[in-house]
Amino acid sequence: MERADCIVGYTTYVRLLSADLLGDKEVVSTGMTGEIERCRTAVERARAGSNVAVVCSGDPGVYALAGLLLEILQESGSLDTVPFRVIPGIPAFCAAAALMGAPLMHDFAVVSLSDLLTPWETIERRVQAALEADFVLALYNPRSKKRSWQLPRVLEIYRVGGAGGRPAGWVKSAAREGQAVRLATVDTLDPEEVDMFTTVIIGNSQTRLLNRAMLTPRGYMAKYERS
């Protein structure tokens, strides 16, 4: 970002950048549904010779803009001429997991509950697969004002599958103002407390709740103590 001439991003994220970093660079910020506009602007500026940095939260490669930028680079025929690089970051589910203890120590699946771009049948099939194959499950976009029945439906799938007592928890606004952490179980987690800034994690069959932490053991202890 220091070397960029132009910084493009969702308004909320651009506001998190320091004035020092922004300096006198061109700044293009747009609202939440302006993804395409944002990425097209970035590609236009880059085609005109600017060194452009597109800012995301979390990891730009996890439900963020890396893919859309690639699509627009291709669409504009500039895939070969405009240098493009993804700088990885800490994804929201890792920031959330760290605050909850160590829930992701074994195989896990990450599913977005937003059915704006994905049919709900596909999402539900993935949740069911995560339960049946005993993955730890991290949920993005678990709930918004307009999408309130999806998370209860996921919890119901777990209950019907006999996993109502399984540890489940959430983190809201990880590492930001208003950060909150809740540890519960599938049965006791209250969907009403969850919003679109929340990541939900549901344990696998081995996950347990210690007093202030959710732990999915990897099996080291059992293995090495025996040998």
Next chain:
Amino acid sequence: MERADCIVGYTTYVRLLSADLLGDKEVVSTGMTGEIERCRTAVERARAGSNVAVVCSGDPGVYALAGLLLEILQESGSLDTVPFRVIPGIPAFCAAAALMGAPLMHDFAVVSLSDLLTPWETIERRVQAALEADFVLALYNPRSKKRSWQLPRVLEIYRVGGAGGRPAGWVKSAAREGQAVRLATVDTLDPEEVDMFTTVIIGNSQTRLLNRAMLTPRGYMAKYERS
């Protein structure tokens, strides 16, 4: 790490730290199979009042030591008395994904192919579930000198499932000396090139290969162009 009195870690990772950072701190480094010893030492020092930093690569909460430390804190009855905090990092599969383009833009599963601590049947069930539920799949520990048949078996599951033409690739030693990136398909990926420092990513049914990148579209274009 700056504020720690004692730094504990796998020898290879401790060597990556600068002499400035290490200063005159106590440093406890052990070989690769010394996880339990490493974590027990860390907990002992912390119980004795030291400010201890345990160093992992990637994210300490993804197949690393956060969970084992919690287990040992519990075992030693110090869960309530020793402050414990996980600092999230960039997991290896995100560093790998960034170098491959944007393969993780939609729901994904992460599976370790190491059957030292997990029965192979469980691992295979998860791979099969990832294929059937159309997750992008990231594989940790895909191959070592002693474990050479597991990755070919995973590729066979995909071929049998009609997904032989699906984009697949790997990154070796992401962001380290010797970094290498390969983009291929399930049919053309050569397991012999893969080692224990490699992360493999297999696309979902929508993933495609652009000339220098692997892209899983999230669906933005299709959605917004239509509306």
